[in-house]
Each structure stands twice: as C-alpha cells, then as structure tokens.
Amino acid sequence: MFKKILIANRGEIACRVAATARRMAIRTVAVYSDADADAKHVHACDEAVHIGGSAPKDSYLRWERIIEAAMATGAQAIHPGYGFLSENEGFAAACAEAGLVFIGPPASAIQAMGLKAESKQLMEKAGVPLVPGYHGADQDPALLQREADRIGYPVLIKASAGGGGKGMRAVDKAADFAAALASCQREARNSFGDEAVLVEKYVTRPRHIEIQVFGDTQGNYVYLFERDCSVQRRHQKVLEEAPAPGMTEAMRRRMGEAAVAAARAVKYVGAGTVEFIVEQRHGEMNFFFMEMNTRLQVEHPVTEAITGLDLVEWQLRVAAGEPLPLKQEDLRIHGHAIEARICAENPDNNFLPATGTLHVYRKPRAAAFERALVRIDDGVREGDAISPYYDSMIAKLIVHGATREEALARLDEALAETHIVGPSTNVQFLRHVVTSRSFAQADLDTALIPRESAVLFHQLPVGLELAAAAAVARTLLDERVLAGDDPFSRRDGWRSHGVATRRFAFGFGGEQKEATLTTLHDGALMLAIGTGAPERLSFRTAGADAIELQYGARRMRAAIYTQGETDHVFTEAGAAQIVSVDLLAHAGDNASEGGRLTAPMPGKVISFAVKPGEQVRKGQPLAVMEAMKMEHTIAAPNDGVVAELLFAPGDQVQEGAELLKLSA
Incomplete structure (x- = not known):
C-alpha cells in the first residue's frame, strides 16, 4: 500500500479522499491555488504545495506543476478526485511516465470513453443498447442539421468530450438547431478544448440511472448497484438516490451486466460509472447507454451508504495492485440513501450561481462518514468565501434510512437544520423538491423540476406574521443584552401607567410592511402586523442564536442570524429573510435605473x-x-x-x- 499520495483537487472531494487516507495511515499532500491558500482541504492534508493562480487553468489544470509537487514531496501516487484532470488521458499518461501511480483507469480507457461518439461506437460492438443518434466525426453544421432532421425532434446536442451538463442543449424544432449548435460548440470549446458534438434522439420522460462499476488489474469486475440521478436542473444533478425506486432485480442485473461489459471492453481499472438513459413507456423501462465517467462520481456516497463500503479505499487498494475486496455474489443492498447537493445559487433566478462569504454555516447533527445516518461532505468552513473561480457546490448532504420514506423524512429534517447566511443557496428549494408530490411518490424523470415548478419556486414557507414576530423578538432580546443592568438604557416600554407603543417597518417578499408593538402596564406584549388585530407575543432565548416564540396561538422555535439590516429566520417549516427599515431614514428618490x-x-x-x-x-x-x-x-x-x-x-x-x- 502507498505511504504517501498527492490529491490533485480541491474542496470537498480533496477532504473526502484525505479522510480515507488518514484512516488507512497514508500521508497526504494537498495542492492549492492563490484563492485556496487557507482552504479547508489544505488543512485536511499533512502537507500542501502552492501550484499557481486562482483560475483553474493557472493551477488545478497545470499537470506539470502537480507532478512536480508529487515528485518533490515523495508522493507515490496521485488521486485526481473528480473534475479538473480526473478524466484527462494526457495527465494519466504523464503520471505513468514520471513513475507515479494514477489512482484511476489507464489512459487508454479514459481515451476510449472520453469521447462520447467513439465510446458509443465501442459500446455498440460490445452489445450495450444505444439511443438512436449521430456519433460521426464529420462536424459540418449542415450535416449535423440534416442528421437531426433525420433522427426526428426533439433531439439532444451534447459535447463529445464533455460532462456535467456543459455543452448540452435540447432542441425542439429544426429552426432552433443552428443557434443551439453554436452555443454548445462554444461552451464545449471553452470547457474541454474540443467543440465536437453528437446528436441523439431526446427521450421523453427519461430517467437517468447509472451503475457503479469497479475493475482491478487482475481482470475482475463487479457492479455496486445503481443510483437514480433523474432530478436535474440545467442538465446537472440535484438529488441522487440508491437504489433506484421501482427497480426490479431482473432489470438491475441486466443493467449491471451491461455496465460490466462496457468496463471490460476498455480493460477498465478502478472506479467508474456507466450512465444510462431509461425510457419509461407503458409501465416498462428500457435502458440505453449514455456515457461512462472514468472517475469517482460526486454522488458516490449513496452507494457507500447502501453497501457499507468505502469506495475511496477500494480505489487505493486497486491502484496499489490488490484485487477487488469482494466478489459480485458478496455484495448486498442495505436500506435507502439520498444525497442533496447544496449549492450557492438562486433557484428563483434560473439557478444563477452566487458568490460571497459564508457568514453563517451551521450543519445538521452528523456522524463520521462511515455508516452514518446523516453525513456531510464539504470543503468549506464558516467564514470561508464561495469564489467565482470554481463551481458553486458548498456541500453534499447524505442521509440513510431503512426505507425510502425514512430517508426522505431524515433528509428534510437535516435540510431544516442546515443554516447558511451569505450567498444565496438552494437549501429551501431542495426541501420543496423533497416534499413535492412527484419526488415523494417516486414519480421520477428529468423533467421533474419544471413539472413541479408551481410548488418549487418563489415560495415563502415562513409567512410575514411569524417572520415579523421573530424579528421583533430578536430586536428586543438584543436591546436587553445591550442595556445590561442599566434600567434607564432599556427599551422595554415600561410606564408607570398606561401603555407604550412602538412601530417597526420591514421589507418582506418585495414589499414594505409595518408592525405595532404595544407594551401593556403588566409588561405583556401585543403585536399587530399591518392592519391585523393585535396578538400576544412572548419569547425566550433557547441558545446562542435561537429563540422559542409564541405569537397568538402559534408556537415555533427559530434560529435568527442578523447580518446588517436583515434577519435570517430559520424554522422547522422553512426559512425567510426580513429586512428592518428605519422609519426615520430619508427614503431617497427611488429613481429607476432605467435601461x-x-x-x-x-x-x-x-x-x-x-x-x-x-x-x-x-x-x-x-x-x-x-x-x-x-x-x-x-x-x-x-x-x-x-x-x-x-x-x-x-x-x-x-x-x-x-x-x-x-x-x-
């Protein structure tokens, strides 16, 4: 076994690999860019080497710097994680030339599966089912248009060298093909340095189901069952689960054997994922080969949860020349697991990625990654910044239950306990998806998000009344802390007779609202919001940032974090932001920015x-x-x-x- 490895990646996957290496008594070397000088993954490893500027092309994509770092630190092998250089056959070959073990498949397998068109031709020879399409080398736009017309719309244009939804467009009619093709080629060129595309029939109501495979240097292969990754936005995965709902043992075996045939065709070694598109028609499911990802997948933790295995450990053992730890007949499925990708983005604004400092980053109660019911994989800490240089994922939240229903309930609870203040995130959106009819009932396909859009976007799970009551309570508690024991500094509304009235103004849901707080002679608080009737307000602290609140007949526990004029309110039902407005401040001219x-x-x-x-x-x-x-x-x-x-x-x-x- 290796004594030291270099991890050629950043963020949560670098931390994830380092955790397994530490458990196996393998020392680790991190690499980092200017932007990541104090990143979590740097501190997770035993050593760290600076490799360049913040942009990936100046650091994490410069394999000569990475190989130099490995040689200088005495690392025997390089783990590429996923993304960046993980599927770059040139990097894999360069590692071998330098005498370093690439913890992944041989360069020949990466090359064979790296180009979608060529890989599909190879799969056809291996007897793996394919979607009708054009996978040829001739990339003349007129020819591609004719092929799309022949296949029949809708069609899907995909970057041949791509992945992660980049360089991919669905086209509904011939008139839109040319513009979509140009956009795909441009995005593919920028992301992969190769603008070649393929064109395929777009399967309606498709599910995205993938098979985890493993091969060793002795020619042994197994499949570690399936993952359903159908819930996607912009062709990128949002939720992944294992096993796939509705999967029969017979279909699982057929798909697993097809995935192993695909791996065997390219003499695959290590962890890989064979992705299939599954057509749902008349109560039956047919599957077609889509692509093979020649690396560990982002969603590998759900497979670990249902098998009880550490896939990174398997990677390390296979790369060191050991045989696969188990045979196919030894593998079993235990329970159900779901992973949610927590990203810095605004779902209500077409999932626009967000940047900024994680002023608050509170995670749900979680155990260590082995056999955990709730697991968090991340590469950030509270106070870190989400940078524009890398992808927008903050963390992966993985839950495991005896049944899918148990896992769903546990995931919603864990998301409710995830409190992030800073950049916009998709946490509330994920809760809406998890509790939507389609997902709860396992009515899955890649159009689930647009189909359920009415209950997924622009939702206010915490209404104005409770948000305002929480904000008023937070203000009063803060004032009491500031006043201390000085009775003359308190703003508690005490009067020797009569009542005291105080007005508050808030921005909520794009509108300005007002509230009136009345303190009765006995100290009781009555709060009226807008033109509503006054209701009794009582509260008490329940921790550093938490309060227990009763407003009228409604009770709740809330965590409230104040940033500037905004109170971020987190409750079991959901989260809300409410902005305090100074009634004495000049309103300004409110001039529109025009054009x-x-x-x-x-x-x-x-x-x-x-x-x-x-x-x-x-x-x-x-x-x-x-x-x-x-x-x-x-x-x-x-x-x-x-x-x-x-x-x-x-x-x-x-x-x-x-x-x-x-x-x-």
Missing part, C-alpha cells in the same frame, strides 16, 4: 447578440456571459433600442458592471 443591464455576477463576456441601434423585444437574448463554468444569457427586460455596448467579447467584468445601455 441599465448589469452583470449578475463576476465573469467573462462571451458574445453580444445585438448591435447599437438595434430594436429589441422584451425577453430577447442580448448577451452571453460565462461564470462558474456555465453560460448565462442576459435578456432584455423590456422593449427598447440598444444605445451602447460597454464591453467587448472576452472582457472580464465584475458583478453589477453595466454591460450595455437600452433606451426606450
């Missing part, structure tokens, strides 16, 4: 779709930005005329920068 169109976050301008003087309609695409590895389209908020373009394609811009002017 300003600004960058929603830091990034690079990819292209403009309009020119100065051009008439545009509301909703018309105006510009495309790239940020956090994804393209974002800036659309016209109203009809108008383009007055001026303020940047050029390729320019880096800051959040809030005005991109172009639009006049009425």
Whole structure:
C-alpha cells in the first residue's frame, strides 16, 4: 500500500479522499491555488504545495506543476478526485511516465470513453443498447442539421468530450438547431478544448440511472448497484438516490451486466460509472447507454451508504495492485440513501450561481462518514468565501434510512437544520423538491423540476406574521443584552401607567410592511402586523442564536442570524429573510435605473447578440456571459433600442458592471 499520495483537487472531494487516507495511515499532500491558500482541504492534508493562480487553468489544470509537487514531496501516487484532470488521458499518461501511480483507469480507457461518439461506437460492438443518434466525426453544421432532421425532434446536442451538463442543449424544432449548435460548440470549446458534438434522439420522460462499476488489474469486475440521478436542473444533478425506486432485480442485473461489459471492453481499472438513459413507456423501462465517467462520481456516497463500503479505499487498494475486496455474489443492498447537493445559487433566478462569504454555516447533527445516518461532505468552513473561480457546490448532504420514506423524512429534517447566511443557496428549494408530490411518490424523470415548478419556486414557507414576530423578538432580546443592568438604557416600554407603543417597518417578499408593538402596564406584549388585530407575543432565548416564540396561538422555535439590516429566520417549516427599515431614514428618490443591464455576477463576456441601434423585444437574448463554468444569457427586460455596448467579447467584468445601455 502507498505511504504517501498527492490529491490533485480541491474542496470537498480533496477532504473526502484525505479522510480515507488518514484512516488507512497514508500521508497526504494537498495542492492549492492563490484563492485556496487557507482552504479547508489544505488543512485536511499533512502537507500542501502552492501550484499557481486562482483560475483553474493557472493551477488545478497545470499537470506539470502537480507532478512536480508529487515528485518533490515523495508522493507515490496521485488521486485526481473528480473534475479538473480526473478524466484527462494526457495527465494519466504523464503520471505513468514520471513513475507515479494514477489512482484511476489507464489512459487508454479514459481515451476510449472520453469521447462520447467513439465510446458509443465501442459500446455498440460490445452489445450495450444505444439511443438512436449521430456519433460521426464529420462536424459540418449542415450535416449535423440534416442528421437531426433525420433522427426526428426533439433531439439532444451534447459535447463529445464533455460532462456535467456543459455543452448540452435540447432542441425542439429544426429552426432552433443552428443557434443551439453554436452555443454548445462554444461552451464545449471553452470547457474541454474540443467543440465536437453528437446528436441523439431526446427521450421523453427519461430517467437517468447509472451503475457503479469497479475493475482491478487482475481482470475482475463487479457492479455496486445503481443510483437514480433523474432530478436535474440545467442538465446537472440535484438529488441522487440508491437504489433506484421501482427497480426490479431482473432489470438491475441486466443493467449491471451491461455496465460490466462496457468496463471490460476498455480493460477498465478502478472506479467508474456507466450512465444510462431509461425510457419509461407503458409501465416498462428500457435502458440505453449514455456515457461512462472514468472517475469517482460526486454522488458516490449513496452507494457507500447502501453497501457499507468505502469506495475511496477500494480505489487505493486497486491502484496499489490488490484485487477487488469482494466478489459480485458478496455484495448486498442495505436500506435507502439520498444525497442533496447544496449549492450557492438562486433557484428563483434560473439557478444563477452566487458568490460571497459564508457568514453563517451551521450543519445538521452528523456522524463520521462511515455508516452514518446523516453525513456531510464539504470543503468549506464558516467564514470561508464561495469564489467565482470554481463551481458553486458548498456541500453534499447524505442521509440513510431503512426505507425510502425514512430517508426522505431524515433528509428534510437535516435540510431544516442546515443554516447558511451569505450567498444565496438552494437549501429551501431542495426541501420543496423533497416534499413535492412527484419526488415523494417516486414519480421520477428529468423533467421533474419544471413539472413541479408551481410548488418549487418563489415560495415563502415562513409567512410575514411569524417572520415579523421573530424579528421583533430578536430586536428586543438584543436591546436587553445591550442595556445590561442599566434600567434607564432599556427599551422595554415600561410606564408607570398606561401603555407604550412602538412601530417597526420591514421589507418582506418585495414589499414594505409595518408592525405595532404595544407594551401593556403588566409588561405583556401585543403585536399587530399591518392592519391585523393585535396578538400576544412572548419569547425566550433557547441558545446562542435561537429563540422559542409564541405569537397568538402559534408556537415555533427559530434560529435568527442578523447580518446588517436583515434577519435570517430559520424554522422547522422553512426559512425567510426580513429586512428592518428605519422609519426615520430619508427614503431617497427611488429613481429607476432605467435601461441599465448589469452583470449578475463576476465573469467573462462571451458574445453580444445585438448591435447599437438595434430594436429589441422584451425577453430577447442580448448577451452571453460565462461564470462558474456555465453560460448565462442576459435578456432584455423590456422593449427598447440598444444605445451602447460597454464591453467587448472576452472582457472580464465584475458583478453589477453595466454591460450595455437600452433606451426606450
């Protein structure tokens, strides 16, 4: 077994690999960029080496720096994690040339499966079912359009060298094909350095089910059952679970054997995932090969939960030349596991990625990663910043239960205990998905999110009354702390006779609201919100940031974190933000920004779709930005005329920068 390995990655996967290595008494070396100088993964390892600038191309993608770091520190092997260089055959080959073990498949297997078109041709020869499509080398746009017309719409354009939803577009009609193709090619070129695409029939009501496979250097192969990854947004996974609901033993065996055939066809070694698209028709399910990811997957913890195995340990043992620890007949499924990806993003704004400091990051009660009922994999700590240089994932929350119903209940409870203040997150959105009819009843397909959109987006799980009552209670508690024992500094409304009245104003749900607090002679508090009748308010502290609150007949426990003028209220029912408004402050002129169109976050301008003087309609695409590895389209908020373009394609811009002017 290795004595020291280098982990060529960052964030939660680097911390995850380091945890297993520590348990196996293997020393670890971290690498880090300028942005990650004090990152959690740096402290999780025994040594750390700086490899370059903040952008991935200046650090985590510079394999010569990584190999130099491994050689300089005496590491015997390199674990690539996932993303970055994990599926780069050139890096795998360079490790071998340097005498380092690449903890992954051989370069030949990565190459065979790395290009979607060629891999599908290989799978066809191996007898693995394929979706009808075009996987050829000729990339002439006119030919691709003809092939799409032949296959029949809807079709799916996918980057041949891609993954993670990048360079992928669904096209419903022939008229939209050319624009979608250009966007896919551009995104593929920027993400993978290769703009080649393939075109496939878009399966309606598809499920995304993948099989975890493992191979060793002695030619042994097993499949560690399946994961359902159907719940997706923008072709990226949101929730993953194992086993797949509705899976029969017969279909599990057929899919597992097909996945092993795929791995055997390329002499695969190590952990890999064979992804299938599953067609649901007339109560039956048919599966087709989609692609093979030649690395450990983000969602591997759900497989670990139901098998009781450590897949990173298996990776290390296989890479060291040991045989697979178990045979196929030794593997069993125990219970049900679900993983939720917690990301810095705004689901109500088309999942726009967010950046910023994690002012509050409180995690649910969790055990160590082995055999845990609730597990957190992350690479950040409270006070860390979510950077625009890398992807938006903050953490993975994994739960395990005896049944799917038990796992669902445990996941919702754990999400309720996850308190994050700083960048926008998808935590509340995840709770809405988990409790939606479709997900709760396992009515799964990749269109679940748009199908359930009415109950997933723009929800206010905590209403104005409870949010305002919590904010008033928090204000009063803070004032008592500040006043201390000085009775003349207290703002508790005490009077020798009569009552005292105090007004509060809040911003909530995009509107301004007012509340009136009356302190009766006996000290009782009566709170009226808006034009509603006064109701009795009582509260007490229940911890550093928590209060127990009763407003009228309603009782709740809330954790409240104040940042500036905003109170972030977390309850069992959900979370809300309520902003305190100073009634004495000058309101300002509230002038509209008119035709300003600004960058929603830091990034690079990819292209403009309009020119100065051009008439545009509301909703018309105006510009495309790239940020956090994804393209974002800036659309016209109203009809108008383009007055001026303020940047050029390729320019880096800051959040809030005005991109172009639009006049009425």
